[in-house]
Amino acid sequence: MEFNSSKGDPRGFKFCQRLPISRPGVGRKGRQIRLRTNHFLTSVGNTDATFYRYHVNLTYEDDQPVDKKVIRWKVMDKLHEAYDYDIANMNFAYDGYDSLFTFGALQNVINEFLVAVEDASSDNFRTATSRTSGRNGGLKFFKVKVSFAGRVPMRAISKVLRGQGSDNCQEALRVLDIILRQNYVKQGCLLVRQSFFRNNPTDFYELGGGIMCCQGYHSSFQPTQNGLSLNVDVSTTMIVQPGPVIDFLLSNQNISDSCGIDWSEAKRALKNLRIKTTHTNSEFRITGLSENSCHEQMFPLEQTNGNGSVEITVYDYYLQHRGIDLRESANFPCLIVGRRNRPIYIPIELCHLVSLQRYTKALTVLQRSSLIQNSRQDPSRRKLVLSDLQYSDYNSDDMLKKCGISIDSEFAQVDGRILQTPKLKAGGDQDIFVNNGRWNFNNYSLIQAFELKKWTVVNFSAACDARDLARRIIHCGNAKGMQIDREDAVIEERHEIRREAAQTRVDAMFQQISSRFPHQWPAFLLCVLPEKKTCDIYGPWKRKCLAEHGIVTQCLSPPRNMNDQYLTNVLLKINAKLGGLNSLLQTEINCSIPLVSRAPTIIFGMAVSHGSPGSDVPSVAAVVSSLGWPLVSQYRASVCTQMPEQNIIGSLFKPEGNADCGIVRELMEDFRSHVKHLPEQIIIFRAGVNEGQFTQVLNIELAHIIEACKSIKDNWSPTFTVIVAQKSHHTRFFLPRGSRDDNDVANAPAGTVVDKGVCHPRNYDFYMCPHAGINGTTRPTHYHVLHDEIGFTPDELQELVHSLSYVYQRSTSAISVVAPVYYAKLAAAQARQFVRFDDMSDTDMSDTASSASGEGAPALKLPRLHERVRSSMFFC
Known part of the structure; x- marks a missing residue:
């Protein structure tokens, strides 16, 4: 921890902002193995290269902002083509939002351009007549203002690779990622964060209900101990079934006859989806359904002779003016596209849903099960897919070439270690036989x-x-x-x-x-x-x-x-x-857990559960804590709600005067009632945060926990260790089987730990696979040690993490992440079921949001657990 006199620590210290600690070394224990990983080593030849960052303000001609990403990409592509003297001969990378990066500076600090785009297939050009200039027919004009925002030196990456700190490293890596994403856009791919998905029917799998699983690829540059690497992995997303709209509705409602379509349900399912017409090949976005059928729906048709307009039905218009006799959808509602005050009616049978449209709503149980089945790939298949980089020729990109970027085509090799399996005890002092991270409890008795x-x-x-x-x-x-x-x-x-x-x-x-x-x-x-x-x-x-x-x-x-x-x-x-215990670690019974058994220690697991994307429902935070010491196998939980999508837990501590003293104080008092004194050591496992939130974990959540400790007892100063457990990453490990086929690989064995090669050059992190992969490819947990006052050696900490993956009381196998984290996720998920947030009306949600006051205030209070079950493992 770094200290100065600028701010006060609740324990009496003076400190500046806490930063994640550096790696103290690597582990030594365990049997050595050689693994392959889906990282491709990358050389950086031109470390003196500099990118120039520009802020992009892109508007329509009437100064209204452009909110559609597909239009922004088209405008910027046209800008690159049109302005020879300023930008055409210069390589640039555009992020799709407000940042443009160039290799070399533009002529002016501020550049303003007028860009004309012609695209008759886009609904935004065909229907937004208030923004369309009368000149040049189908052309639409945009104003682009590009202003200088700073420089991004590539040497920032080199400094981090040497183990030094650099504020610009993440920005430089972001530029390289944007260059790759720009290539995917030009290939017509769907981009979802750092993953791309091709319009290839062989990558689609039906999930039922008109929803499909689409297989794509994740790619991101990462600094590692072996140098810069490109991490490439298989990725999946959900898309709407492309093809005729009628076919989608039949599948979505699970019916075989179009006469049975529920049109109110169809209206909800189709809203905002993009279609392409078969008769004009034009593209539109659906805004609704007409109240009347094609036979009855009237609209004003402008007369060609200039004598005003005449009312005509949609059916008659297509028969008389388009020569199309509507058969299937004559008695169906029309799709409405365009603006509300000037709707355009299109018969459903002339419309196809455009491919690669993301589906972001919650899946049914059957759809989720099908998604899991279709997403699984055994290690050999996954490595084969990832080994073929022909889907994107990275090394041919001009901007990457100017940076001297060269990407290897082979999977990187890393050293791993297989840790010794923790010994478990059942009732009657029986040793539990563990094989590859699994055991059978049928022949054992419960220990408590x-x-x-x-x-x-x-x-x-x-x-x-x-x-x-x-x-x-x-x-x-x-x-x-x-x-x-x-x-x-x-x-x-x-x-x-x-x-x-x-x-x-x-x-x-x-x-x-x-x-x-x-x-x-x-x-x-x-x-x-x-x-x-x-x-x-x-x-x-x-x-x-x-x-x-x-x-x-x-x-x-x-x-x-x-x-x-x-x-x-x-x-x-x-x-x-x-309140019973099924099995215990032998080190618990013998009081021989390194550092943990020497002094009273409490272990926290912290996680936040969010609603489905875009649902605007409250998030649920859960903190579990160990109940006994020197045991580490029994836990209790405390849960609360907070504002939607808020990831930092805001109810850890509440000042005196609140009826609710906060989560930490409640858990500490419960620990004291069981152990008869307060802990001297506090180990915190935090799940669900990314690298950009690490400093918030240290400077907000840890600070609140320290403040809660201070409020319990003035002279109490426990020591802390803070570890983040990440599952949402794309690093995988493969164990070669020894055959001549490079793609003949297996999952990493249970107990595998990797802290060399693909870990961060400076920060303290490691990967662990405590469990054996049965189906698909094993996903290791990525642990980041942000803070360690307790003073674990790498071996001691890795053994503790490994052991805590074996204390999950409802399982007869090691789990992929430490039990406190898993319990916190279970507690949050179960508490979410107490109140069905997803069923709340819009009014309820607005009232909920308006009732919350201040940062971290609960959006909607969960019912408090009854005192008789509050300390139980109700979530197990």
Whole structure:
């Protein structure tokens, strides 16, 4: 940590802005292996090159801003062609927004251009008549103002590669990424952040409902210990099914006859989608559907002789003036394109949906399952796809050539290590046999089994024999050392209630429970759902149990062939929720976890769950904390809402005078009640933040946690270690099988850690694969150590991270990320179900947004967990 007198640390220190720490070294433990990775080494020949950055202000001729990216690209391409004396002979890269980068300076500090674009196929040129000049027919004129904004030296990358700091490195890397993206745009690709998708039907896979999965490629330049590299990976996005609009609607509504189309649903599905007409090959954006059919919809048609206009139906217009006899869609509504005050009506049968239109709404359960299946690629297939760089000839780009950029065509080689598998203990001091990160619990007993006495089964499923299910769970529990008494009751949902709304069904079930147990509620409720927990009953049921009545509950939807493994997995969840432990690390029992076992230590996992893109629903923040010490396997959670898309957690600390003291103080007090004193060491695992937010984690979230500690006890100064766990990255590792085929590779083995080669030249980071990849290609977790006052060595920290991937109580395998992070994500996702934000009306959302005051204020308060379950692993 760096200190000066400019600002005050809540603990009494003076400090300037906290920055991520440098790498203290690399790990040594583990068996050495040689891996391939999807990074392509890149040489930078011209380190003295400088890019000139210009701010671009692009407007229509009437000074209205241009909001469509496709138009901005067309205008800038035309600008490059038209102005020979200023810019045509100069290479430039445009980001599609407001930044232009050139290799060499323009003649003037401020340049203003008038650009004429002719494109009869764009709806923005055909319908926005208020912005169209009368001169030159179909030409549309734009004003482009380009003003100098600064220089971006390429030597900034070289400084970072040498392990030095540089404020311009990210900007220089951004320029290189923009150069690549510009090439993709010229090839007609769809760009989604740093991924591109080609209009190639072989890359499309149907997901159902008129939605398709589109396979593309991610690419980004990254500084590594081996030098600059280009990271290329397979990427996927969802697109709307291209082709005839009628075909899309049939698929979207899962019907076979166009006469059965629900047009109100069709209006919502088609809004803002782009179409191309078959009779004129023109492109438009859909703004709505007409209220009347083509036979009835009238519009004013201008007379050719200048005698005003005459009213005519859409059907008659196409028959008389276009020679088209509408058959299929004559009785269907028309698509409306153009402006609201001057609509254009087009028959549906003459329209095709344009390809590569992103679908950003939430997927159904079946669509998501299909997406996962279609996105999986085994390591050999993935490496084969990525090895072929013929889809984009990077080394031929003129701007990259002038920078001396040369990209290798072979996967980079890196050194990895396989860490020793942590030893696990079951009941009766049994050693659990772990093979490749997995184990079978059927032959073991629980290490701390909870005794279940008062419990009830509630059954929402007509297909499930709930009494037989209860009997089998009792038998399985007794075999695992968990004493389970016979259930007090099996309560079946009344037949006449099953077609009611979810909340009504849940309320009716609780009325039955109340009448059955008028004096004392059951301690545990086993809830059989009619379908998987994504059904509508799940959220209201969890809220009723956990927030209103304080009852631990387990929901399940049993498969038809229910085996012992399924029952064991259910039992593991139940025991953990009730306060038991299924297995423990031997190092926990022996108090031999490096540094953690020497002093009272609390471990935090922090994550934020956001709504679907563009939904404007509140985000849910969750923080889990370890409950006991020296144990690190049991956790509790605290959740809250905050403003939509807000990623930094704003409720960690609240000053005195608030009824709510903040998340951290609540968790610390709970830890003290279990351990009998406050922790001396605090380890924080943070998920869901990118490199640009690392300083916010240190200077906002960590600062708030320190302030919360100060508010609990004046002379209490614990030490902190802050680690970010990232899953949203594109680095993959491949283990060669030893054959002559370079693409014959396997996943990295369970326990693989990589802290050389593709890691940052200066910052403290490493990749870890604690788990074994069963399906598809393993995604390692990328850990960034931002702050470490506790003083772990690289080996000690990597072993701790590896061990925490084995304490996930509801699984019999190592998980891909440390358990505290996984628990935080589970808690946030489950709390989101308490209130179905996605079903809130626009009025509700505006009221919610207006009620929030100040940064980090909750957008909508979640119901507080009942005190009886607040410290439980309800999320497990």
